[in-house]
């Protein structure tokens with residue numbers, strides 16, 4: 615490596631990328647260990663120093679505004695200062711409204727957003743409430759409302775935690791060639807990722823969501839389960855029903871996480887324009903200022 619290249623890398627590593635992690639267990643960083651690792655792998659690949667802002671989802675809610683306005687304003691100030699927003703997986707209703715508020719903010723402010731599992735379900739609820747105007751829209755996990763845009767999967771027996779979850783490695787097929795995520799995965803026709811959930815997007819609302827710009831670009835083998843969504847006309851609004859962090863590796867970052875970091879750095883468009891032209895995302899790594907130019911960086915198993 616030439617001295618100048620080396621200096622350039624050092625210089626770029628001083629640039630920071632800030633990601634707001636809007637979760638429930640934020641006091642327990644360990645609960646999000648694999649998410650944090652995946653973010654770090656992606657930031658390393660992009661030569662950015664990663665700064666995580668842990669935000670308690672409930673601090674973004676109206677109740678906190680009433681009871682502790684300083685905490686509420688601090689939480690919103692943190693969210694607004696981030697380059698990108700991540701809503702990770704989770705269970706239970708605490709903090710749900712805060713997660714939905716953070717997602718609405720990312721959607722309307724064109725902030726890069728990645729939702730994981732529950733994060734995807736919250737993105738669909740947010741969209742149904744504020745774009746499709748179903749004010750009561752919710753998940754069956756939390757509310758017996760009229761517009762249940764997230765429902766129990768048939769194989770889940772309520773009250774029987776653990777064994778009834780949809781678990782483990784499953785195949786997701788891309789159904790849309792314009793998908794940003796498909797490009798990030800190296801234009802593969804399908805990808806295998808690990809799952810851990812009981813609820814799913816209600817197929818009854820898919821057509822309406824898609825007409826309004828929320829595209830379900832990745833689906834299960836039988837085309838029934840919505841695995842990846844993307845918003846049209848947004849720099850990076852992506853959510854996945856699976857947990858891509860589980861197979862992220864230091865030198866093989868997970869594609870959806872890499873997309874978030876690239877978008878948060880303002881480089882995603884540039885990177886993807888190379889993919890479109892050259893049809894090979896591995897070429898990007900050779901051209902980018904990254905110190906890593908591993909062939910097969912976008913490997914996906």
Ligand SMILES: NC(=O)CC[C@H](N)C(=O)O
Nearest residue numbers: 703704731732811812813
């Ligand atoms: N892992 C998760 O985020 C689970 C999401 C949601 N609670 C479900 O069971 O479907």
